[in-house]
Ligand SMILES: O=C(O)CCC(=O)C(=O)O
């Protein structure tokens with residue numbers, strides 16, 4: 001079978017990578033660092049694209065689309081269709097992320113929370129099941145994941161630390177963080193992996 005969206009997917013990946021690079025520059029500046037800081041430490045390296053298909057669910061009250069979690073990597077750029085179902089956990093309640101045509105959703109991931117020493121917080125989210133129709137979303141994760149040669153250690157960025165802001169996390173390889181993250185799994189207890197790296 002020939003994949004009819006092969007070219008489009010490669011083009012999409014390229015464009016999302018460019019957008020990610022711009023976002024990493026803006027996030028660096030937001031931290032008071034030089035624009036290239038986060039790309040210099042390779043937060044933009046590694047790009048994984050997951051295409052999700054959620055079939056219509058006849059009994060949505062008995063099911064869940066994607067259980068509660070925060071994304072493990074540095075940043076996620078997410079595109080959802082018009083069906084809805086994505087929610088973020090904000091101030092102790094679930095809030096719908098209403099689909100907006102042409103808009104991306106950008107999620108801070110656990111590793112960005114770790115290196116920014118909690119200045120940027122990863123967002124807990126889930127997808128509730130819907131019977132309105134099939135739902136499609138495309139998630140692009142920036143993280144080196146299990147890239148075997150990545151030996152870079154990630155810990156709270158030194159420039160952000162002071163006597164008043166001591167490091168909150170220990171250093172880790174991306175690989176070791178992800179091993180812990182996936183060992184726990186998406187079991188509905190958010191941020192358990194991150195708390196395991198807290199000092
Ligand atoms: O389908 C969605 O909108 C979100 C999927 C998601 O949270 C993920 O892939 O990490």
Ligand SMILES: [Fe+2]
Nearest residue numbers: 069070071125
């Ligand atoms: Fe997610």
